[in-house]
Amino acid sequence: MTRPYYSQEIHGPYDTYDLGDFELEQGGTIRGLKLAYATFGALSPKKDNAILFPSWYSGTSKILEQAYVGPGRALDPSKYFIILVNQIGNGLSSSPHNTPQPFNAARFPRVRIGDDVRAQHRLIVEKFGIEKLALVLGGSMGAQQTYDWAVRFPDAVARAAPIAGTAKGTAHNQLLVETFIEAIAGDPAWDGGWYADQAAVHRGLRRHARLFAASGFTQDLYNHDIWRKLGFSSRDDFVTGFVENHFLSHDPNNLILLLTKWRDNDLSRLGGGDLKTALARIKAKTFVIAIEEDVFFPPKDIAAEQKLTPNSELKTLSSLWGHLALFGVDPGYNERIDAYLKELLSAS
Amino acid sequence: MTRPYYSQEIHGPYDTYDLGDFELEQGGTIRGLKLAYATFGALSPKKDNAILFPSWYSGTSKILEQAYVGPGRALDPSKYFIILVNQIGNGLSSSPHNTPQPFNAARFPRVRIGDDVRAQHRLIVEKFGIEKLALVLGGSMGAQQTYDWAVRFPDAVARAAPIAGTAKGTAHNQLLVETFIEAIAGDPAWDGGWYADQAAVHRGLRRHARLFAASGFTQDLYNHDIWRKLGFSSRDDFVTGFVENHFLSHDPNNLILLLTKWRDNDLSRLGGGDLKTALARIKAKTFVIAIEEDVFFPPKDIAAEQKLTPNSELKTLSSLWGHLALFGVDPGYNERIDAYLKELLSAS
Incomplete structure (x- = not known):
């Protein structure tokens, strides 16, 4: 597959x-x-x-x-x-x-x-x-x-x-990573990892992407429109077009495996x-x-x-x-x- | 009601x-x-x-x-x-x-x-x-x-x-508040605000509470177990017993109204x-x-x-x-x- x-x-x-x-x-x-x-x-x-x-x-x-x-x-x-x-x-x-x-x-x-x-x-x-x-x-x-x-x-x-x-x-890093995991796993379409199609879990992947966007970049990046350097036209255009777009390509179980590995290191x-x-x-x-x-x-x-x-x-x-x-x-x-x-x- | x-x-x-x-x-x-x-x-x-x-x-x-x-x-x-x-x-x-x-x-x-x-x-x-x-x-x-x-x-x-x-x-504050809103509104039990019982939306309220906990307090609070001062026994005991417990009492529509007011100020x-x-x-x-x-x-x-x-x-x-x-x-x-x-x- x-x-x-x-x-x-x-x-x-x-x-x-x-x-x-x-x-x-x-x-x-x-x-x-x-x-x-x-x-x-x-x-x-x-x-x-x-x-x-x-x-x-x-x-x-x-x-x-x-x-x-x-x-x-x-x-x-x-x-x-x-x-x-x-x-x-x-x-x-x-x-x-x-x-x-x-x-x-x-x-x-x-x-x-x-x-x-x-x-x-x-x-x-x-x-x-x-x-x-x-x-x-x-x-x-x-x-x-x-x-x-x-x-x-x-x-x-x-x-x-x-x-x-x-x-x-x-401890804080673990808490943060758990919010990323739950953003995906909390999507009913994730279904304990048994989804038939990764695209069905897009809400969880998008939510995960937005949490990532809110803390992965700096506050100044948003407050001073630094994302314009990548050619986006609004804050939401950037978050959807850059961050959601990246994670929507991924398999939810793959991401959760990686996040668990990250958290437990x-x-x-x-x-x-x-x-x-x-x-x-x-x-x-x-x-x-x-x-x-x-x-x-x-x-x-x-x-x-x-x-x-x-x-x-x-x-x-x-x-x-x-x-x-x-x-x-x-x-x-x-x-x-x-x-x-x-x-x-x-x-x- | x-x-x-x-x-x-x-x-x-x-x-x-x-x-x-x-x-x-x-x-x-x-x-x-x-x-x-x-x-x-x-x-x-x-x-x-x-x-x-x-x-x-x-x-x-x-x-x-x-x-x-x-x-x-x-x-x-x-x-x-x-x-x-x-x-x-x-x-x-x-x-x-x-x-x-x-x-x-x-x-x-x-x-x-x-x-x-x-x-x-x-x-x-x-x-x-x-x-x-x-x-x-x-x-x-x-x-x-x-x-x-x-x-x-x-x-x-x-x-x-x-x-x-x-x-x-x-702009960053707005993005952050939107993740709080979506944490509740993304719970299917929220049902566009038409849930029959606020308790049914507890997953969304808990998720919202954990996002709040991850950024509302400092990283040091978790990394140096400062939450012990409130009598909790573990990081998760604190997040559930203090932060989830607070928000579980609230009506989801009330919280979303407040968050929207916050975001749009x-x-x-x-x-x-x-x-x-x-x-x-x-x-x-x-x-x-x-x-x-x-x-x-x-x-x-x-x-x-x-x-x-x-x-x-x-x-x-x-x-x-x-x-x-x-x-x-x-x-x-x-x-x-x-x-x-x-x-x-x-x-x-």
Whole structure:
């Protein structure tokens, strides 16, 4: 039951790697787990120029490519072998909507960030023979994966850049994500995940999109009509045409799987319940990057974790686009993030 | 169809004033408009010690009394004649749920902040013979009414204190309020306002409560378990036991009427479309008060309006309870707001 949106036409070209049956942290198995990924540039003979960039919530490798990869950018394919990997549940990798019954839709097993990272590690080792990544980076849920990588496989990560995300979700972040989940799951058409057609759940998807729009961007974005830069004609035209439009393409079960993974992320599990113990395992040179206006992952929470991270520096940047500056819509953000990433990549 | 919640037992004692048929700004008439109000203290022979305090969203005169009125407080009944007035639609004054058919429920006409203020002015003049109020103050939607009072009746307001609210809603504020409206109206049980029983709409009311909880308080309130001060045992215990519990008592049509009034508030209408022109009419000595952590009405937006307000000062205070510090739950807030109000009341 492939959706047109989750396709090579829209998100490709990408490859897939079949990991076979994959057991999950919380129990359960994904049969024939497939990770979708896209690569740019060439792996050096020493295999020391690889960059891994996992996807964020509702994003795929395509938006990572469009927003971060290119000649002259920090992620320059003429210098680096860049692997953009799609997290489990994002619609290109194994997901509720593309899994055969009986484990499809509402029966897709629960996945944690750590499952993604273990699967990505196998991709890196088995497919490419890479022992150490020059850089792991990611934004939002990608930052969750980046932290997990640096803690779980400390010898495999030379540098790390978690951007606008945390190693452990705060109580407020969990509450916020629950409102996103309920926005979809509260639509009677969702039907416990057993809807026949994703389009029937459009009210829930639209409601979810509007909650995202209200807190994902800054208040100034609306109060000073910054959305005009994208060519929209009114505030509502922007929210419907940009934010609703984005989420209407997605499968509701996929989104709920991702949101649950986001909400339950807690790297302190790798430190026997203590986050400081977990983060102390990190060996990578790390830039912890925060967006000053971020409501999803406020700078204060990010700074608190940076203090627990060995060999790290806190880097901040500002954008009227708030958390969703990650999407690459703000040239100012793009310039600053590239400068930080170039500085990190040149550090030994 | 009186709800037990909207009763003298819970919110009294209060009186009601019947204004007869009352025509509204946007057209339509409320037949036999009743304003519910509670008074404390005695009106001086010169009638120069009266304070008017209109209610905020989902509040009544009872919470204003509990949080702000008492011996030694700024609003001290031994010094002042304090009139706590319930805004139209709050469940004690005329509202969708207590209006006889055919103008009940979904057919209750649209009300603006200016309608409330015109009705309150008649109460003050006709019932009490007061020509000039020593102070008009209010928080949130009460601040909207306070600004409207000072602009609409500049000679009737000696002092004004809009707290945590604006004279004109920002685009972001409107978007946020729309998510609150949709949280209720998106519940199929709401049925366009024609539900037979408000309890049937509990899913929408609960959803609305959780959106309110996620942005009304600060992130720190959740991240540092500040809610424990109210005796709750977990984050979810607090959100359900405090926030859902509050809104479950309310009539959904009443809440939607109030939210629509909140969203559409725009005092620039009194300045021919220009807010500066409207605010320039104010003659009152005004303290514009902002809560630093407020997400509903950010200090930046409040400060911008203060600059347009003649004879005004910007006063700020801080609370981990964010916007909802207005409720009186934070002793630190209560102390600061009293100090500001006493300073204002002693100004000539």
